[in-house]
Amino acid sequence: MRGRWPSRSVVxxxxxxxxxxxxxxxxxxxxxxxxxxxxxxxxxxxxxxxVTAPRGGREVGQIIIATALGLYFTPVVTQEVLGKWxxxxxxxxxxxxxAYLGAYPISxxxxxxxxxxxFASVPGGATEMAILGERFGAKPDRIAxxxxxxxxxxxxxxxxxxxxxxxxxxxxVVPAGKSVDARGLVLLFACTxxxxxxxxxxNLPNAWLLGALAVSIGLTAAGFQWSxxxxxxxxxxxxxxGCALGSRFEREFMRHAPKFALVVCVSTIAAIGLxxxxxxxxxxxxxxxxxxxxxxxxxxxxxxxCITAKVLQLGVPMVTAAHxxxxxxxxxxxxxxxxxxxxxxxxxxxxx
Numbered sequence: 620m621r622g623r624w625p626s627r628s629v630v631x632x633x634x635x636x637x638x639x640x641x642x643x644x645x646x647x648x649x650x651x652x653x654x655x656x657x658x659x660x661x662x663x664x665x666x667x668x669x670v671t672a673p674r675g676g677r678e679v680g681q682i683i684i685a686t687a688l689g690l691y692f693t694p695v696v697t698q699e700v701l702g703k704w705x706x707x708x709x710x711x712x713x714x715x716x717x718a719y720l721g722a723y724p725i726s727x728x729x730x731x732x733x734x735x736x737x738f739a740s741v742p743g744g745a746t747e748m749a750i751l752g753e754r755f756g757a758k759p760d761r762i763a764x765x766x767x768x769x770x771x772x773x774x775x776x777x778x779x780x781x782x783x784x785x786x787x788x789x790x791x792v793v794p795a796g797k798s799v800d801a802r803g804l805v806l807l808f809a810c811t812x813x814x815x816x817x818x819x820x821x822n823l824p825n826a827w828l829l830g831a832l833a834v835s836i837g838l839t840a841a842g843f844q845w846s847x848x849x850x851x852x853x854x855x856x857x858x859x860x861g862c863a864l865g866s867r868f869e870r871e872f873m874r875h876a877p878k879f880a881l882v883v884c885v886s887t888i889a890a891i892g893l894x895x896x897x898x899x900x901x902x903x904x905x906x907x908x909x910x911x912x913x914x915x916x917x918x919x920x921x922x923x924x925c926i927t928a929k930v931l932q933l934g935v936p937m938v939t940a941a942h943x944x945x946x947x948x949x950x951x952x953x954x955x956x957x958x959x960x961x962x963x964x965x966x967x968x969x970x971x
Contacts (some may be wrong), residue, residue: 627671634671635659636862640854649778650930653857653923655674657774660865667870677863678815682920683830683856686811687848688925689835691935697840699823700940704907707937709944710916713897715952718742718918719960721886729879731761737960739765739883741953742918742945755957760869761876767867772887773919774864778927786910786931803845811835824950828922832943853929860922890918908934915941 627634636656643655663670692700695707700707718740724738738752739762748766749759811831818830838845898913911934914924921942927936 627823627858628669628671628929629673631668632660632663632866632928633673633676633862635663635670636672636858636865639921640861642857648929649782650774650857652854653861653926654775654778656858656861657771657865660862661771661868664866664868665870669944670866672862672866674857676859678819678827679861679869680856681825682808682812682815682831683848684860684926685828685831686807686835687853687856688929688935688939689832689837690844690848691939692836692838692839694840694842696936697836699924700936702904703907703937703940706901706907706912707915707941709901710898710941711948713901714742714894714916714918714945715948717890717897719888720789720954721825721890723767724886725879725882728882729876731879733955734957735761737957738762738953739814740886741949742766742769742920747831751954755961761879763867764869764876764880767864768880768883769793769890769918770888770920770923772884773891774923774927776888776891777917777919777924778931781910781927781933786933798847799849800846804848807835807838807845807848810838817868819925825921825946830944830945832939857926860926864923887918907937910934911937914938921946 636659639655639659640652641655648654650927660670660672671714701788719737721740722733722736727738729736734755735752735757738748738755738757741748752757752762778907797968811834813833815827815830818833820824822830894916895913898916899909901907901916902909902912910931911928914928914933915938917924919927921939922944925935925939927933928935
């Protein structure tokens with residue numbers, strides 16, 4: 620009978636995340652239901668507390684967020700976004716190139732091999748990059764740590780910077796289905812969950828998020844407006860994602876690789892700055908809003924950056940489309956590109 624109930628570590632961790640989210644909201648912090656739980660869970664794990672995230676919470680959170688994001692892609696908005704395909708490709712290429720460049724300081728300034736540094740820098744998801752990197756002989760624990768630190772820093776730094784600068788509420792695009800309909804909401808989640816499940820069977824990166832997002836966008840673009848996603852449900856999705864992200868951090872590994880963690884943090888901060896400069900430049904050239912393109916090129920995860928755009932009302936469709944384009948590009952090019960890079964390394968060393 621005990622196996623049917625959540626363990627104490629899950630109850631303690633989830634409870635702490637709920638409290639942290641509520642406290643963050645009362646303090647008026649940006650993205651309170653994601654940043655609060657993320658920092659609470661990470662802090663507790665760093666301190667050695669026996670806490671963990673609910674099993675399957677990350678997937679449920681991704682489905683909720685993806686479903687809500689897809690509602691922005693009405694037929695008119697979808698056509699407008701597709702008309703900016705050059706901007707989407709340029710943003711994806713830049714974010715990908717910047718990630719590859721980030722591997723250089725990690726391999727040069729720490730005792731990390733170049734293969735591990737390469738996959739630690741590619742913004743394709745902690746779990747997915749750790750698995751892919753391990754196939755090429757990289758160290759999955761370092762990849763997971765680097766990816767988690769990158770997401771943590773981007774999720775905290777970018778929203779706080781935007782809030783500090785007063786960047787908020789410039790997006791005139793609103794999601795379809797303004798009212799909540801119980802039957803429509805159940806049907807909507809049933810469809811998006813099915814999409815996530817089917818894509819997960821293909822073993823693709825970010826399967827639950829991309830599968831649910833594809834279904835939600837498809838239904839909305841086709842004119843189906845069954846229901847809006849209630850704010851409490853959206854907050855629950857953020858809570859589950861923040862809890863899952865925070866649970867990735869391990870106290871013992873940070874003890875054994877402090878220099879690696881420090882270099883990753885500095886490299887990520889530099890990447891945020893360079894992304895902001897590029898995003899502002901491409902926004903000026905294309906006539907799009909600067910904050911929107913900064914989020915579109917930021918080196919964060921697709922769910923986290925799109926949530927930031929949604930909460931701050933900053934070009935949700937463009938940010939979502941840009942990060943989806945980047946993920947697709949990474950999924951299709953990371954492995955073959957690494958093979959080319961590795962051949963160049965061997966050639967530079969005289970084939971040894």
